[in-house]
Amino acid sequence: MGDLEIRAAVADDVPEIVAMLADDPLGAQRESLDDLSPYLAALERLSGDPNQHLMVAVRERRVVGTLQLTVIPGLSRKGATRSVIEGVRIHADERGSGLGTQLIEWAIGESRRQDCQLVQLTSDVTRTDAHRFYERLGFTASHVGFKLPL
């Protein structure tokens, strides 16, 4: 396989990002490729925020992975800054290639560069393969993740 580049997402990447978000048992019910304007608006909002990093992994000019890293300062843990990983997706053609590990390792490295003391994420209880994946990378399933749709 060709070289992999991990870089900030731009508007031209949005169709491929949304296709990956939708190509997923949970995402299939939640995404729509018919109208990209809400996705483009979200990208614009993210791009203006220095604490937001919407990233893509690109191989041979194709977007093959994505994740969002958010840096969150806070008072607890002696004023610790933490980072939150959301929206991790790997293109179907690349699953099992180690790309997921590379993306998460990028996020951990970037979190260290930004002096975060903690990286956190939540994963749907049904994604048991993902849970094993995060545990292999050193994460601990120490918390219960609660959600409330509005």
Add this chain to the structure above:
Amino acid sequence: MGDLEIRAAVADDVPEIVAMLADDPLGAQRESLDDLSPYLAALERLSGDPNQHLMVAVRERRVVGTLQLTVIPGLSRKGATRSVIEGVRIHADERGSGLGTQLIEWAIGESRRQDCQLVQLTSDVTRTDAHRFYERLGFTASHVGFKLPL
């Protein structure tokens, strides 16, 4: 009890916020009242970010509760914005008074005002009372929360 005000935290609130963070089975091991400077630096960083809301609940001029609400735009779920609640603490004198409910309801209302489609939080697996509290408020324990200290 006197009237309750929920407002943005300021530097003068920091000693009382840190005292609440430390007055907790988990926080006792993680916080230090000896040097407030890292907490003050974190507050300054939060205060400059329009997506961050570090709040205090004040009754009779005493800080009796705190939480941090972070607004996170994103591409997934059709460009949905979500909010994340962190660092919820209620003063020992106020536990059982309904203040926790008022603070979380404030966070839900503010999330709605900011057009968030989802409110989320994680709670340590050992905090089983907190889990019941969040479920009573309508949250679903749909996710596993992973953390990696750096």
